[in-house]
Amino acid sequence: MTTVHDGEPGAVTTTASxxxxxxxxxxxxxxxxxxxxxxGLLLGVTVVTFALVNVVPGDPVTANLSDQALNDPATVAAFxxxxxxxxxxxxxxxxxxxxxxxxxxxxSQQTGRSVLDxxxxxxxxxxxxxxxxxxxxxxxxxxxxMLAAVRNGRFTDQLVRVGALLGLSTPPFWxxxxxxxxxxxxxxxxxxxxxxxxxxxxxxxxxxxxxVDAALAGQWDVAWDAAQHLVLPVLVLTSLTVALxxxxxxxxxxxxxxxxxxxxxxxxxxxxxxVLRRHLLRxxxxxxxxxxxxxxxxxxxxxxxxxxxxxxxxxxxYAYRSATALDLPSILGVSxxxxxxxxxxxxxxxLLYGLIDPRIRLS
Amino acid sequence: xxxxxxxDSLAVTLPGPRGxxxxxxxxxxxxxxxxxxxxxxxxxxxxxxxxxxLLGLLPPGATVSGSARFAGTDLLGLDxxxxxxVRGAGIAMVFQDPTAALHPMLTIxxxxxxxxxxxxxxxxxxxxxxxxxxxxxxxxxxxERALRxxxxxxxxxMRQRAAIAIALAARPRLLxxxxxxxxxxxxxxxxxxxxLDRLRAETGLxxxxxxxxxxxxxxxxxxxxxxYAGRVVETGPTGELLTAPTHPYTAALLGAxxxxxxxxxxxxxxxxxPPAPGQAPxxxxxxxxxxxxxxxxxxxPPPLTxxxxxxxxxxxxxxxxxxxxx
Numbered sequence: 001m002t003t004v005h006d007g008e009p010g011a012v013t014t015t016a017s018x019x020x021x022x023x024x025x026x027x028x029x030x031x032x033x034x035x036x037x038x039x040g041l042l043l044g045v046t047v048v049t050f051a052l053v054n055v056v057p058g059d060p061v062t063a064n065l066s067d068q069a070l071n072d073p074a075t076v077a078a079f080x081x082x083x084x085x086x087x088x089x090x091x092x093x094x095x096x097x098x099x100x101x102x103x104x105x106x107x108s109q110q111t112g113r114s115v116l117d118x119x120x121x122x123x124x125x126x127x128x129x130x131x132x133x134x135x136x137x138x139x140x141x142x143x144x145x146m147l148a149a150v151r152n153g154r155f156t157d158q159l160v161r162v163g164a165l166l167g168l169s170t171p172p173f174w175x176x177x178x179x180x181x182x183x184x185x186x187x188x189x190x191x192x193x194x195x196x197x198x199x200x201x202x203x204x205x206x207x208x209x210x211x212v213d214a215a216l217a218g219q220w221d222v223a224w225d226a227a228q229h230l231v232l233p234v235l236v237l238t239s240l241t242v243a244l245x246x247x248x249x250x251x252x253x254x255x256x257x258x259x260x261x262x263x264x265x266x267x268x269x270x271x272x273x274x275v276l277r278r279h280l281l282r283x284x285x286x287x288x289x290x291x292x293x294x295x296x297x298x299x300x301x302x303x304x305x306x307x308x309x310x311x312x313x314x315x316x317x318y319a320y321r322s323a324t325a326l327d328l329p330s331i332l333g334v335s336x337x338x339x340x341x342x343x344x345x346x347x348x349x350x351l352l353y354g355l356i357d358p359r360i361r362l363s
Numbered sequence: 364x365x366x367x368x369x370x371d372s373l374a375v376t377l378p379g380p381r382g383x384x385x386x387x388x389x390x391x392x393x394x395x396x397x398x399x400x401x402x403x404x405x406x407x408x409x410x411x412x413x414x415x416x417l418l419g420l421l422p423p424g425a426t427v428s429g430s431a432r433f434a435g436t437d438l439l440g441l442d443x444x445x446x447x448x449v450r451g452a453g454i455a456m457v458f459q460d461p462t463a464a465l466h467p468m469l470t471i472x473x474x475x476x477x478x479x480x481x482x483x484x485x486x487x488x489x490x491x492x493x494x495x496x497x498x499x500x501x502x503x504x505x506x507e508r509a510l511r512x513x514x515x516x517x518x519x520x521m522r523q524r525a526a527i528a529i530a531l532a533a534r535p536r537l538l539x540x541x542x543x544x545x546x547x548x549x550x551x552x553x554x555x556x557x558x559l560d561r562l563r564a565e566t567g568l569x570x571x572x573x574x575x576x577x578x579x580x581x582x583x584x585x586x587x588x589x590x591y592a593g594r595v596v597e598t599g600p601t602g603e604l605l606t607a608p609t610h611p612y613t614a615a616l617l618g619a620x621x622x623x624x625x626x627x628x629x630x631x632x633x634x635x636x637p638p639a640p641g642q643a644p645x646x647x648x649x650x651x652x653x654x655x656x657x658x659x660x661x662x663x664p665p666p667l668t669x670x671x672x673x674x675x676x677x678x679x680x681x682x683x684x685x686x687x688x689x
Contacts, residue, residue, distance in 0.1 A: 259463060260458050261464055267450055268529070269449070269482060271447060271481070272443070283466065283467070357467070357468050358468060359467055
């Protein structure tokens with residue numbers, strides 16, 4: 001980075017250019033570092049999850065076999081042998097790690113399918129909720145938060161603050177039930193749950209998201225039906241995410257509004273909408289991106305209660321069922337996926353910082 | 364000819380926790396076309412608030428009375444659209460701290476051209492051409508590259524030059540410079556002051572220069588106003604203010620000035636501090652700190668009354684003053 005030095009009129013400063021040794025692009029160095037950290041983190045996740053599952057009281061044998069089967073020592077022994085539970089813990093762990101390196105996440109005791117297949121099945125369902133939720137929440141949350149900041153202390157601001165507090169303190173399951181009661185039971189405007197009406201069969205899998213896949217296959221009636229099924233869970237998740245975002249956006253924007261450069265922008269005679277859109281939004285976005293990243297990662301990790309109430313076969317439900325069954329391979333698979341989501345989202349957030357704020361741009 | 368800016372009996376109150384706080388009282392001042400006028404006083408005396416009033420940038424809840432006319436326009440009667448036309452294109456402002464006043468995430472070029480395009484209705488190319496000229500005019504080397512730079516890539520002095528170029532971009536007739544050199548090194552200050560004076564001479568720009576440093580005024584301005592606790596306490600030709608002050612506060616400010624021709628060891632702080640808004644004594648606001656106070660000073664704030672040609676002073680005692688250690 002070069003600094004242009006202040007000089008008196010006439011004293012033109014030139015920056016001496018010295019040949020420098022060729023180095024890898026800083027962005028590549030940055031990415032390499034982050035990926036190494038991610039790999040270490042994932043390894044740590046396997047250790048911790050493995051230990052935790054074996055420390056909690058409970059036995060996968062009793063969780064998975066019926067009472068009748070439990071009375072038969074041969075069945076129990078066969079179950080232990082099949083899942084490698086007769087091996088010492090360290091052997092189990094290294095067996096798992098070895099398989100993991102070849103991309104084998106093991107077989108779920110619950111579903112009998114490979115964990116990877118399960119993730120491929122359940123993750124897109126959750127993504128189909130998380131992506132529209134995040135897009136809507138960002139648009140609405142940023143808009144409302146900015147409005148509240150600009151109207152600081154006035155009626156609109158009070159209204160927004162009370163609304164955000166209400167939204168944050170509303171239990172998701174309660175809101176889901178209310179929304180179901182009103183829009184499904186009373187008004188009949190939306191389906192009660194599931195991803196698709198029974199009249200339709202799922203579209204050919206490309207992304208695993210029904211709306212996208214149906215549209216890709218040209219099955220517009222299926223896409224429309226799938227979209228209708230999205231409405232209520234997305235509504236619930238969006239209102240909760242908006243409530244979270246609004247507070248951050250509001251306080252971030254309030255801080256920016258105090259800055260001299262906002263007053264300077266007004267002093268230049270720019271119309272208010274230009275000042276807000278170009279000057280305020282840009283500067284207030286950095287903290288907002290951080291919170292949004294966390295919110296998005298949390299949505300992608302599945303929302304157990306909302307998915308349960310809307311009968312949505314997503315990652316949250318899968319994780320919940322795996323945990324209650326002490327299904328170690330599935331729990332590990334979900335944990336690894338969640339850890340991966342958080343690191344990737346954080347990486348994206350860091351890259352976005354540089355895009356928004358040139359002062360933290362890598363160079 | 365009518366002055367470019369004519370402020371008469373301006374009074375401003377700001378909302379406080381216990382009702383409105385009077386900040387400016389009965390402020391009258393004029394700036395002529397192409398004139399460099401100084402406004403001096405301690406921090407918190409209302410200098411900056413005067414500037415904010417003239418740009419319509421007062422915080423919500425502020426009340427304004429009196430009149431302020433700029434080039435025939437009644438500023439205090441403007442609506443939002445009217446203000447947008449005056450700001451930037453009529454009256455422009457340079458802030459104290461260029462680091463804070465430049466948007467850290469927008470290029471200098473963007474900040475330099477965005478209001479040109481609004482006020483002068485220029486397209487992008489014309490605005491960029493003018494931007495290069497302006498950067499050249501404020502002596503920023505390699506203007507083409509500077510346009511693509513962000514403020515953090517500039518030094519403090521360069522940032523203030525860029526801020527001045529931005530202020531001048533939409534061809535204002537009056538520039539309000541609010542302590543534009545305070546945040547800068549002393550060596551850089553002189554360059555900025557010379558720049559403002561050159562711009563005035565070259566373009567006929569009028570400049571209202573706000574400072575707490577009387578020394579800066581002497582180098583630059585023809586007339587000066589001394590503010591104390593939201594009032595103008597003395598005004599006149601700068602040279603006379605500095606050599607023969609008639610208000611004890613002006614004299615005290617000169618005595619408290621840290622540099623100039625005075626000898627080492629003669630720095631004289633003014634005892635006490637200026638009254639907080641709403642807590643001024645009933646009489647002359649300077650009376651509690653004044654070495655010449657008489658009983659008459661405690662009755663009512665003295666009005667600004669003529670004291671010789673082109674000079675006015677708000678003091679009932681008018682003691683014989685010697686300028687400290689000069």
